[in-house]
Amino acid sequence: MPIESIDKDIRNTIIELGGTDAYKCYQCGMCTALCPWFQIENVNFLVNRIPHNVKLGNIMTSEVKQEIDKEVEELFRCVGCDNCLAYCPRGVNIGDVVRAIRRILVDYDSLPKTLKDIIAKVYSSGNPLGDAPEKRNNWAKKFDLPLYSPDKEYAYFACCMPAYDNQVRKIAEATIRILLTARISFGITSDDVWCCCETMRNYGAEKLFQDTAQININAIKQAGINKMIVSSPHCYTAYKNDYSELGCKVEVIHTTQLFAQLIKDKKIVPIKPLNKKVVYHDPCTLGRQNNIYEEPREVLKSIPGLELVEIENFNRKDSVCCGAGSGGLWLDWQKGERLSDTRIQQIIETGAEILAVSCPYCMQMFEDSVKTMDINLEVKDISELLAESAGT
Amino acid sequence: MISLLIEIREGQIKDITYEMLTLAHKLAAAQKQEITSIILSDNCQQYADTIKQYSHKIICVEDPLLANFNTQVYLPVLSNIINDTKPNLFLIASSGFGTDLAPYLAASLNLPLITDIFDLELNPDNMLARRSMYGGKINADIISKSLPAIATVRVGSFEKILASNLLIPNLSAEITKLPFLIDPSILEMSKFIEYGEVPTTGIDITKSDILIAVGRGIKEQKNLAAVEKFAQDIGGTLACTRPIIDAGWLPKDRQVGSSGKTVKPKLYIALGISGAFQHISGMKSSENIIAVNKDPEAPIFSVAHYGVVGDLLKILPLLANRINALKG
Amino acid sequence: MDIIVCMKMVPDTSETEVRVDSTNKDILKVRLIYTTNEADNYALETALLLKEKLGGTVTLISVGPQKVDEVLRMGLAKGADRAIRLTDELFDKGDAWTTAKALAQAISQNKYDLVLSGCIASDDGYSQIGPTLAALLKIPSAAYVNKVEVLDNTKLRIDRELEGGILERKEISLPALLTIQTGTNTPRYASIIGIKRAGAKPLDVFDAAKLNLDAQALAGLTELDKMYMPKVESKAQFIQGSDDEISDKLATLVKEKAGL
Structure with missing residues (x-):
């Protein structure tokens, strides 16, 4: 491309919105090879072209409808798993670059409709499912739990998925059973705490993220919460990394971290044996992005009889995304283009009978894959396995 | 006057x-x-x-x-x-x-x-x-x-x-x-030419007052024929969930849900649909929802107005007979 | 062909709960975001496809406050050439008739072959502005159009969607107004280059005085008395018994609800 045809306006806008890392890239192609989409044969997602095209201001410069459609589809493929960042010799944060591009598109409705609808749903109801805000804590009714008050040590936030979706409600329920058995001093957050919007920020809905973050930070401050337990790695990273930059002081603890500590302190004792082969899938957001690899494994290993196996070559920092990140949960790619199916294939090869997860998004993706692939594999959250073994 | x-x-x-x-x-x-x-x-x-x-x-x-x-x-x-x-x-x-x-x-x-x-x-x-x-x-x-x-x-x-x-x-x-x-x-200025029919590939399930939607509970493609017949008998349109599309049993324009169509017919009959939220988000505003599913805990019952816990493959033929009898 | 597309900004309520506010004259809008009326996107796409084929211009027009510029800029980013926004307190006070009058007055000052709008607004659901506007402009119109074919420079052949999957095919002479059915085409996304260019395209603003319209001319013919929630849905009622008993009860229910 001749220099005079470089579109500096487009380049500079993307750089200003957070895509500076594009300049670091020396086009080795490592990111393309490491991208989870690379494992899917009929998808050709050339990640390394993204920083290159940003440098040239050559992102979405076509005016032909079919090409624009294709480019939008490609730009919303990135699940923000950071596998490329983990190995990039130049430390290019592709996630940041992609997010900067998406921010321009989201402001002009150039995003898949399901993702656009979710923005409206979160604004109207505080959660991506669009269910009534006052029903947020309905899942907890059967436990008769108190709302958090400053005399309690912890607040528990269940994430919108377990709170509203019956399919993964069991994650929150198992967690509560463990917290009650361990006699933890806690209350649940009120329905003033909304979706963390980590996912929406990643797909470019920056204004929604900023607005929601303020609502949540205020709600948490008002309630006087100092320590908050969360079930979702996405809530975890939002509070720990994003909200803290906005002045949120809450200490956030992922359930697997808490469970590992409770077991160490003998506050919860897994006694009931589970004589099964279990494999653990590291969620990108908990593992690669927050370095929590060992606590989930410690919890699993504490269960008598449980044989923990690993996904060879693809565990811990080399885990492969379930496909739910950055809006992928709602994009519903067609059969043959689903990251969760690829991951399940790797998991089957371990011979495990149970897939242990620690993220509500992963659970949803994998349960759906297991159903559609018609295979025999139980998907369980670590909280469920621990709650069962500890006889809660 | x-x-x-x-x-x-x-x-x-x-x-x-x-x-x-x-x-x-x-x-x-x-x-x-x-x-x-x-x-x-x-x-x-x-x-x-x-x-x-x-x-x-x-x-x-x-x-x-x-x-x-x-x-x-x-x-x-x-x-x-x-x-x-x-x-x-x-x-x-x-x-x-x-x-x-x-x-x-x-x-x-x-x-x-x-x-x-x-x-x-x-x-x-x-x-x-x-x-x-x-x-x-x-x-x-x-x-x-x-x-x-x-x-x-x-x-x-x-x-x-x-x-x-x-x-x-x-x-x-x-x-x-x-x-x-x-x-x-x-x-x-304005001249009538003729009446035509919407091409069959262009079925718009959002325009139908009655939808009969099938999910994984239909089990095999061959079972669809009976549902299609039933749909015709009651003046409805056949719709489905994502997995049915994936299996290639029905064309994409029949899909209800977040990646398909959002529908709000007068009557929505959900057969063998457990109710993944992606599906429910596409049909929960229907005026009347009747759901038939084996699993009493299926989330579809949280939005249904009428529920039947049972096997659709057993109930559908019985129901179809009775509808035809009632229609005389 | 010079085409004018009427666009409306509406609260995005397709996936959200809607409640009535304390005045009982409007919905609670604090938690809603605004977007382009769905059907208008199809109208715009129809215009852009015609422009790609035949050349000419696409002008967007909308009535509302400055916020409406977001919708107009989106349309400009997709390929429209210029935009007009009509803003005045007098426009807000009236009804569909008022809006159509303001639009007609502004449109009549432009050269056009075709006026397009969405077939229905997702907020009020009136389906009224399009044909009303055509009557005021004294041009023929067709509502719920899902296919447009240009016969020559003076005529269109169009399909209109009727009930039960039946189409009405007709010929209509230009200038004309069409309201476009949803699903007619696949509305495009804006490209980044389009977004960049949109910023430099003209967006003119007119008030009632500039359009030579006064309160009397803009008085509505209807008024909203009140809004309220429809009856609350009941919870699932389980039909029980043997398969035969269930089928009996179910058949009666299906017959009733299907209106057989």
């Missing part, structure tokens, strides 16, 4: 006509008013004979140019009739024809119009109409500031006159034939 435009398509008086007559009689009884039915056709007599028992007066305008609906041709004819007869209220179907015609007519005559009403009160100097807004999530009462006023009536909002429990006076309308005095050059 309350007037209404008889809706005729391809030689048939459409049901909405009889529904509008029910509304007209309700209002006429309360207000001691007369009902005038207006027939525009190339052959009015047969239609006049059919409806004269429900009208005080019938106005017919007959001409080959009125054989098919055409706003531009109807406009001068109806304008003259309204100007001459000054009805308090003029009812038009909220149909493909009525939505094309009514706003044009109202604007040409400078009359208030309220569209797609499902209920209406006629007062001495205004009308109050009830209608939906925001895709049915809100209802609103709208008042016309003056009379005469025009309203288009939502299909299915009233019983047909025969099925209604109204006490109808014994009527045999006096029929007035008015001359057709239109310059045929008006057809240069």
Whole structure:
């Protein structure tokens, strides 16, 4: 491309919105090879072209409808798993670059409709499912739990998925059973705490993220919460990394971290044996992005009889995304283009009978894959396995 | 006087006509008013004979140019009739024809119009109409500031006159034939060519009042035929969940859900659908939801109005038999 | 062909709960975001496809406050050439008739062959502005159009969607107004280059005085009395018994609800 045809306006806008890392890239192609989409044969997602095209201001410069459609589809493929960042010799944060591009598109409705609808749903109801805000804590009714008050040590936030979706409600329920058995001093957050919007920020809905973050930070401050337990790695990273930059002081603890500590302190004792082969899938957001690899494994290993196996070559920092990140949960790619199916294939090869997860998004993706692939594999959250073994 | 435009398509008086007559009689009884039915056709007599028992007066305008609906041709004819007869209220179907015609007519005559009403009160100097807004999530009462006023009536909002429990006076309308005095050059502006059918690949499940949706519980492709037949029997359209599309059993335009279509039919029958949230988000606003599923805990029951816990493959044939028996 | 597309900004309520506010005259809008009326996107796409084929211009027009510029800029980013926004307190006070009058007055000052709008607004659901506007402009119109074919420079052949999967095919002379059905085409996304260019395209603003319209001319013919929630849905009622008993009850229910 001749220099005079470089579109500096487009380049500079993307750089200003957070895509500076594009300049670091020396086009080795490592990111393309490491991208989870690379494992899917009929998808050709050339990640390394993204920083290159940003440098040239050559992102979405076509005016032909079919090409624009294709480019939008490609730009919303990135699940923000950071596998490329983990190995990039130049430390290019592709996630940041992609997010900067998406921010321009989201402001002009150039995003898949399901993702656009979710923005409206979160604004109207505080959660991506669009269910009534006052029903947020309905899942907890059967436990008769108190709302958090400053005399309690912890607040528990269940994430919108377990709170509203019956399919993964069991994650929150198992967690509560463990917290009650361990006699933890806690209350649940009120329905003033909304979706963390980590996912929406990643797909470019920056204004929604900023607005929601303020609502949540205020709600948490008002309630006087100092320590908050969360079930979702996405809530975890939002509070720990994003909200803290906005002045949120809450200490956030992922359930697997808490469970590992409770077991160490003998506050919860897994006694009931589970004589099964279990494999653990590291969620990108908990593992690669927050370095929590060992606590989930410690919890699993504490269960008598449980044989923990690993996904060879693809565990811990080399885990492969379930496909739910950055809006992928709602994009519903067609059969043959689903990251969760690829991951399940790797998991089957371990011979495990149970897939242990620690993220509500992963659970949803994998349960759906297991159903559609018609295979025999139980998907369980670590909280469920621990709650069962500890006889809660 | 309350007037209404008889809706005729391809030689048939459409049901909405009889529904509008029910509304007209309700209002006429309360207000001691007369009902005038207006027939525009190339052959009015047969239609006049059919409806004269429900009208005080019938106005017919007959001409080959009125054989098919055409706003531009109807406009001068109806304008003259309204100007001459000054009805308090003029009812038009909220149909493909009525939505094309009514706003044009109202604007040409400078009359208030309220569209797609499902209920209406006629007062001495205004009308109050009830209608939906925001895709049915809100209802609103709208008042016309003056009379005469025009309203288009939502299909299915009233019983047909025969099925209604109204006490109808014994009527045999006096029929007035008015001359057709239109310059045929008006057809240069807008000319009816023919009726066509929507290509079958373009099935729009969002437009169907009745959807029968199948999910994984259907188990095998061969079972779809029975569901399709059942759908036809009750005048519905076959729809499905994502996995059925993935399996290649039905084309993509049948899919309900966040990556398919969002639907809100009058009746949604969910067969063997557990109710993943992606699916539920696409159908939870349906007016009536009947769900058949083996699993009593299936989330589909959280949005269903009626639930059956059972095996659809066992229940469907039994149900289909009974429907056919009930239909006689 | 010079085409004018009427666009409306509406609260995005397709996937959200809607509640009535304390005045009972409007919905609670604090938690809603605004977007382009769905059907208008199809109208715009129809216009852009015609422009790609035949050349000419696409002008967008909308009535509303400055916020409406977001919708107009989106349309400009997709390929429209210029935009007009009509803003005045007098426009807000009236009804569909008022809006159509303002639009008609502004449109009549432009050269056009075709006026397009969406077939229905997702907020009020009136389906009224299009044909009303055509009557005021004294041009023929067709509502719920899902296919547009240009016959020559003076005529269109169009399909209109009627009930029950039936199409009405007609010929209509230009200038004309069409209201476009949803699903007619696949509305495009804006490209980044389009977004960049949109910023430099003209967006003119007119008030009632500039359009020579006064309160009397703009007075509505109807008024909203009140809004309220429809009846609340009941909870699932389970039909029980043997398969035969269930089928009996279910058949009666299906017959009733399907209106057989």
